[in-house]
Amino acid sequence: MMSSEARIAAMAKDARAAATEVARAGPARTADALRAAAAAIRDRAAAILDANARDLAAADGLGAALRDRLRLDAPRVEAIAGALEAIAALPSPVGEVIDSRTRPNGLRLQRVRVPIGVVGIVYESRPNVTADAGALCLRSGNAVILRGGSEARASNRALHWALATGLAAAGLPQTAIQLVDDPDRALVSAMLRAAGAIDLVVPRGGKSLVAAVQAEARVPVLAHLEGNNHVYVHHAAAPAMAEAVVLDAKLRRTGVCGAMETLLIDADYPATIPLVEALLERGCELRGDGRAQALDPRIRPAGPEDWDTEYLDAVAAVAIVDGLEAALTHIATHGSGHTDAIVTGDRGAATRFLAEVDSAIVLHNASTQFADGGEFGLGAEIGIATGRLHARGPVALEGLTTYKWVGRGTGQVRG
The missing domain is CATH 3.40.605.10 (Aldehyde Dehydrogenase; Chain A, domain 1)
Known part of the structure; x- marks a missing residue:
């Protein structure tokens, strides 16, 4: 043999x-x-x-x-x-x-x-x-x-x-x-x-x-790392757009590598409670920091590991952040370099986010579930590479x- x-x-x-x-x-x-x-x-x-x-x-x-x-x-x-x-x-x-x-x-x-x-x-x-x-x-x-x-x-x-x-x-x-x-x-x-x-x-x-x-x-x-992907809802985000993007990013298909795993909400965003309620009412478990927990009693406390977890399930971590700088810091600390998105009507904030987030795919006003070779017009993909050499993204x-x-x-x- x-x-x-x-x-x-x-x-x-x-x-x-x-x-x-x-x-x-x-x-x-x-x-x-x-x-x-x-x-x-x-x-x-x-x-x-x-x-x-x-x-x-x-x-x-x-x-x-x-x-x-x-x-x-x-x-x-x-x-x-x-x-x-x-x-x-x-x-x-x-x-x-x-x-x-x-x-x-x-x-x-x-x-x-x-x-x-x-x-x-x-x-x-x-x-x-x-x-x-x-x-x-x-x-x-x-x-x-x-x-x-x-x-x-x-x-x-x-x-x-x-x-x-x-x-x-x-x-x-x-x-x-x-x-x-x-x-x-x-x-x-x-x-x-x-x-x-x-x-x-x-x-x-x-x-x-x-x-x-x-x-x-x-x-x-x-190789690719896990998709510990973020959506940051900036204070200048249109609420209807933010809700649509977040719901799709998390719940369209929870088991794909492009699914949102952490939701970052600007402390000055005016429609925070309806946003988290929309996720909770659709069966998504939320695990949040102290400020996020104060929004709804159904939000469970997040442990240190939650910010680094690819759930691949109807579960998401949620944090309230003090502006764009704090969002960028959080993503740099906990992100996996796969796909991250910002929802905002502020072109300057979007430009800075797209330039400074060091991920294979960065998006403005679009769901992270577009992280897919077919959606990029590539026919299909062999994987999403998160390194910096040879090939990156789909x-x-x-x-x-x-x-x-x-x-x-x-x-x-x-x-």
Whole structure:
């Protein structure tokens, strides 16, 4: 029996060869493959939902947020197919000239986008990541090795079948999108240690998964932290807008990484009580500082850990802050660098907030739940990167490329 390391090495070798073949085939063929995969998902929607039902039935101990991420229904399956078509319709970034220059000696230089190579994706609970990550890697000229969580094993297998069907229909190697369909955790460790065979690992999941990947990896990691996101309601916010933005940011879907986890309300905001009542009346538990608790007896006291917690549930921390400076300080102290928003009619306050909050996504008068690659017009995303290197925010096609320098001369030598 092959060791975990040997199994991953063999998959990576096949992926490398597939990436070369995909590059030669060109973007028209990858678009064909994704459209064929979308058709396969629609044709097999019933089988995909049946597989998902089996996963849900076996996931009794899964928390509400992870269970929501795992669950598929007919609209979600259609959204997965639609995302593949949207990615197919996007221009491939491969070959894009980022910039060019001609040196005094006549040597012409260009920076050109190229695929990263072989990408490994480690994720949990979300079967849609199987399709999104496979499609984004393929469209950006990469090959990918997918390792989803065991709780979504049947769903992932069904969606991977559709991707493989699309690749075959377009005459592309099925090894361009491979699925590690074995729950053995040793295979994940082997992926993370496969330096030179796998070029980049992207973890997609909770804080513990990301931390474990970063601690063990010998392969470069494109990681994201949890979405400890803030909405700051400035004193110049329009009350109707503030309520709409806050309710959507917290309650549209509580289990997504773009959900608001902390509400900051300016001490001079004139409609504080109706705002917190709107959340409470819709079933959102609030945990507040002393001033927030004084607004409504239903607000529980917040402990020190509440300001740093990604609840992924109908729970939010709430604090009353003395102006923009205090809001900025709170976010800098407790934020995770994911997504933060200000609601205000004061352009100067908004400009300062957008400039000084050091997060991957900063928003003015909009819900944090727009933190999504599809909403950014990127087709889908492989994750939201919160670091400062290579890619930041929703990672889509461009984030899965690097670049090389191409020089064209007429016999120039340095002498």
